[in-house]
Amino acid sequence: MISANAKTIQKSFTEQAQNFETKSMNFTKQEYLEHMISCVKPQKTDTVLEVAAGTCICGRSLAPCVKNVTCLDMTTAMLAVGKAEAAKQRLLNMDFVQGDAEKLSFSDNSFDIVISRLAFHHFPNPKRCFSEMVRVLKTGGKLVVMDMEAAEETLRNTEDEIETLRDPSHMRNLSKEEFTEMFQDSRLPITTMDCTELPVSLSAWLALTNTPAQIAADISKWLMDEINGSGLTGFNPYEKNGKIYFNQRWLMMIGKKL
Numbered sequence: 001m002i003s004a005n006a007k008t009i010q011k012s013f014t015e016q017a018q019n020f021e022t023k024s025m026n027f028t029k030q031e032y033l034e035h036m037i038s039c040v041k042p043q044k045t046d047t048v049l050e051v052a053a054g055t056c057i058c059g060r061s062l063a064p065c066v067k068n069v070t071c072l073d074m075t076t077a078m079l080a081v082g083k084a085e086a087a088k089q090r091l092l093n094m095d096f097v098q099g100d101a102e103k104l105s106f107s108d109n110s111f112d113i114v115i116s117r118l119a120f121h122h123f124p125n126p127k128r129c130f131s132e133m134v135r136v137l138k139t140g141g142k143l144v145v146m147d148m149e150a151a152e153e154t155l156r157n158t159e160d161e162i163e164t165l166r167d168p169s170h171m172r173n174l175s176k177e178e179f180t181e182m183f184q185d186s187r188l189p190i191t192t193m194d195c196t197e198l199p200v201s202l203s204a205w206l207a208l209t210n211t212p213a214q215i216a217a218d219i220s221k222w223l224m225d226e227i228n229g230s231g232l233t234g235f236n237p238y239e240k241n242g243k244i245y246f247n248q249r250w251l252m253m254i255g256k257k258l
Contacts, residue, residue: 029198032250033061039192039254040144042066046112051133052101052119056082056094058146059115063091066113070095072104101129106136113137115144118250121163121173130182137257143188149195149249150175151234159234162219167209179253188255195251202237202244220244 036058042048046066050059053071055078063069063086071094073079079096086094099105101116102125114133123129130145137143150173151159163170176195183190202223206216223237223244235246 032196032198033057035194035196036144036146036252037061037065039194039252040113040115040142042113047110048113048115049104049106049111049133049136051104051114051116051129052122053082054078054118055085056096058117059094060086060089060091062113062115063089063094066093068093068095070097070106070111072097072099072101074098074100102132104132104136108135109138110136111138112141113144114141115146117146118148120145120147120179122169122171124171126174126178127182127185130186134186134188134257139257141257142191143183143255143257144252145179145254146250146252147179148173149251150178155232155234158232162222162233162235165215166206166211166219176251179251183253183255186255188257190253190255192252192254194253195249197247197249199240199245200248202246 040062042062042065044065044067048059048062048066048069050056050069050071053059053073054075056069056071059069059071060082071079071082076098079098083096097105101119101123114137116129116133120126120129133143150156156173160170160172163173176193180190202220206219211219222231222233223235223246225231226233226235227237227239227244237244237246239245
């Protein structure tokens with residue numbers, strides 16, 4: 001039986017699917033994808049699994065560099081966009097699988113690279129998903145996690161409250177220390193730890209999830225109040241060209257399975 005959280009995720013990302021790669025957002029920022037590839041250092045013989053792949057942005061970026069890419073996501077609408085984009089790019093070495101990150105339908109030691117991007121904050125049980133990713137990773141393989149880093153401890157609840165108002169499928173941003181602990185508990189030495197700040201337009205961010213007008217207005221006021229010196233949100237918003245922006249802190253960690 002599908003969980004309540006899974007239903008929320010499917011509803012949210014079905015709505016987001018067609019606009020997920022909009023140029024007004026930085027989720028598809030080419031420079032960052034190139035940076036990711038330079039850190040991962042894929043080989044032509046590698047097999048790759050992208051977990052909670054969405055529209056398979058990472059998988060499509062890695063496909064020309066590797067033998068095969070499998071993209072897994074629970075939302076068929078997101079996978080459909082990824083499959084269509086892969087066809088446009090003539091990427092013939094990709095497979096698309098609907099599935100649950102907590103119960104990966106693959107054998108142990110199946111992939112040379114297992115990667116997940118901007119997904120862990122949606123997982124109700126991130127440790128379970130991490131363990132599943134480790135299980136299907138080959139010995140000597142690379143596990144790559146990219147996600148938003150949580151705000152400082154005193155502001156984490158406020159940051160998560162705003163995130164959840166905007167997208168009910170959001171669960172909780174994790175800290176660098178929490179990600180590090182998962183790598184350590186799985187005995188995966190961390191070979192790369194990188195944090196990049198990416199600017200996000202508040203209006204584009206709210207539009208992506210079709211945030212209801214009143215909620216969007218409340219969030220906008222919350223961030224504008226901070227800009228005007230009243231209260232803190234964890235977003236550190238600022239104005240540029242008359243619009244509200246904030247920087248997302250994207251954490252990338254790569255570990256090697258011994």
